Amino acid sequence: MAEIQWQERRLILDDGTEIFALHGRHPHNEGWDRPTLVLLHEALGHIDMWKDFPQLLADATGMDLLVYERRGYGRSSPITLPRPDDYLDREGRDWVKPVLDAAGLEQVILVGHSDGGSIALIAAAALPERVVAVITEAAHIRIDPLTTAGIIAAVELYNATDFPEKLARYHGERTDILFRAWHETWLRDRFQPLDLMGWVQNIHCPALIMQGAEDEYGEVSQVEDIVSGIGERATGVFIPQCGHVPHLQAKKATLQAMTQFIESLAL
Template sequence: MSAIVPTDHWIVTPSGRLFARQWQPQAAEPARAPIVLLHDSIGCVELWRDFPARLAAATGRRVLAYDRLGFGRSDARSGRPSRAFVAEEATTGFAALREQLAIGRFVVVGYSVGGGMAVEIAARTSTDCEALVTMSAQAFVEDRTLAGLRVAQAQFADPAQVKRLARYHGDKAAWALDAWLGQWLDPAFAAWTLDDALPRVTCPVLAIHGEQDEYGSAAHPRRIVDGVAGPARLEMLPGVGHVPTRERPELVVRLIADFLAGVA
């Protein structure tokens, strides 16, 4: 894979600036819709590691990723996100990224809670969303999800774990943890689902999920695939947990590249 030099951008929103990064392969075809990546609950651009560059090289498409407000290099925010935060990303950070970087048609790829946000984006932008890929996405609050969160909560009781997280989020690390664990473990969030958004997704969908995902069973990708209005495919990955881009990066890149080759 030839080196792809990323370029960085700052997206201005009424609530603060967002950090964004773009990878553009030398042989990129301008007519192909770019891919926008949405990170997980405590993720950021840096934690995608070399996955965006691999994906850009394999697909010949421009790839973009951004830090949501409160994460990574983006500005801090106060207070826990609202219980509608998954749906709200479509009209806040993502909408600002599209407008300021002049993104027309696009492919959206979301990991974990970013997968839920990607579903909401696809549901709201049916004329511009060319394809949707979810990876390890949650579609509802499952007992297995809560069990995995409680394990993570116990692990992050160790200050050393919080210090590691601060390498990516700086002094926003404690906020990011509460925005994740505090939100998902709040009984008031237990009724959240993607059920309202799924029937409004009309583009082709690929749902990737590890069979050993500690934050959600196969019920999540099945609910996504069965619930959308457009053509959808499920890929369960044997022996893979919650982070397929780190556990089986070559396979994930190939699955997405093959899927998009059949879309346009």
């Protein structure tokens, strides 16, 4: 089997927004009507922060894969503050479709981590004709006490350690605005509490809902409620001895779970 071939792409949306992406294509998929895996990164994410996981997932499944940086991140168009309370809804409802359109993708399987997982759930509900399955790691549908405590701890690290320098390796001069966009939005008092359950209950495709058993940003009830909201087409998986980033902290188990789920779809 020939190796996947990666291409850097700068997707131009109708409003002029630029989205930086890596598009991997397998030569053996040429002419096949198979969905593409689309990876959605976390709240402080970047393509490079996935490390080698996109390559491993593409190799294990034999599927084409698109991984991109949302607005404000990496090499995509910038954002401004303050970020709206409902930014997750907007990303999933309003922005995933234009990105898929610009990339020329019709049928997709969304694979989202943390914020990206929440966005994937929303997009699965909003785009039922295009999202054939959804996989999430550490998705959140509300702000729970563990989420708040984890973000407060991250702010303390940001102010007292070399955490900003580590993030700057990926985000450069955008580092501070992205960190503020994350923690200020999640920690501010909201007129309407975050509640994505309405989206979850409108997901009708197969779903694999994953979380590290020791996730420092989300209670186990996040997974339980997502699975309950979707119903019988959803499967919940807790990965032992794993925190918030299963695809790095428990790479083998995460890759195996995702691959088995995708194979079960019989695409």
